[in-house]
Amino acid sequence: MMYPLVSELADDGIPVVVSCRVLKLARQPYYRWLRNPVTRRELDEAYRxxxxxxxxxxxxxxxxxxxxxEARDEGSEAMSDRTAWRIASANGWWSVFGKKRSKNGKKPGPAVHDDLCVVIDEHGRERHQFTASRPNQLWLTDITEHRTSEGRLYLCAVKDAFSGRIVGYSIDSRMKASLAVRAVRNAVRNAVRMRGPDAR
Incomplete structure (x- = not known):
């Protein structure tokens, strides 16, 4: 938008009519902008x-x-997920758990931890096998969202792959990293309680 430039030139003593003629701008829209330099749309965008x-x-x-x-729950103006994506992308507000985007176009490197569930099939392809030969050898976790009359509720459960039983869980009104941490700690405490203080 060139209108702020016209305003700055006017402050420096250059007539508006001259600036508009050089920049090929109509004066009436400029004066309308001058009366209300921030549009309602821009203001809504700033609040969001x-x-x-x-x-x-x-x-x-x-x-x-x-x-x-979260923004909607706090009483902010309603916005679509697409609008939230556009604003977050423009400002670089990514999840700390999201994949890092490579600047040179190359694929990201290998994972920083071992994938204990990967197996190589007869065709030489990698696939995941979620099985265990004994209790507490492999745990699986998942988080589910439940809508209640008082708002959202999040449940993180830890399942033992051998027995198929839920060995730990946690519940919270917000889906934060601590929700999963508490569920795993709960599962560890239960495993120790079942097997004794020497359980690993």
Missing amino acids: ANALFDAHRDDPEFGYRLLAD
Whole structure:
């Protein structure tokens, strides 16, 4: 937008009519902008960005969909997930758990931890096998969202791959990293209680 430049030139003593003629701008739209330099759309966008930033600062592990949910729950102006994605992308507000985007176009490197569930099939392809030969050898986790009359509720459960039983869980009104940490700690305490203090 060239209107701020016209305003700055006017402050420096250059007549508006001259600036508009050189920049090939009509004067009437410029004067309308001067009376209201911030449009309603720009103001709404700023409020939405502020709400998303507050949610991202409180929960940096959230992606844009959960940031939009948090902003809506806080009473901010409603916005679609697409709008939240556009604002978050423009400002670089990514989940701390998201994949890092390579700057040189190359694929990301290998995972920083071992994949204990990967097996090589008869065709030489990698696939995952979620089985165990004894209790507490392999645990699987998942988080589910439940809508209640008082708001959202998140449940993180830890399942033993050998027995198929839930060995630990945690519940919270917000889906944060601590939700999964508490569930795993609960499973570890239960395993120790079942097998004694020497359980690993």
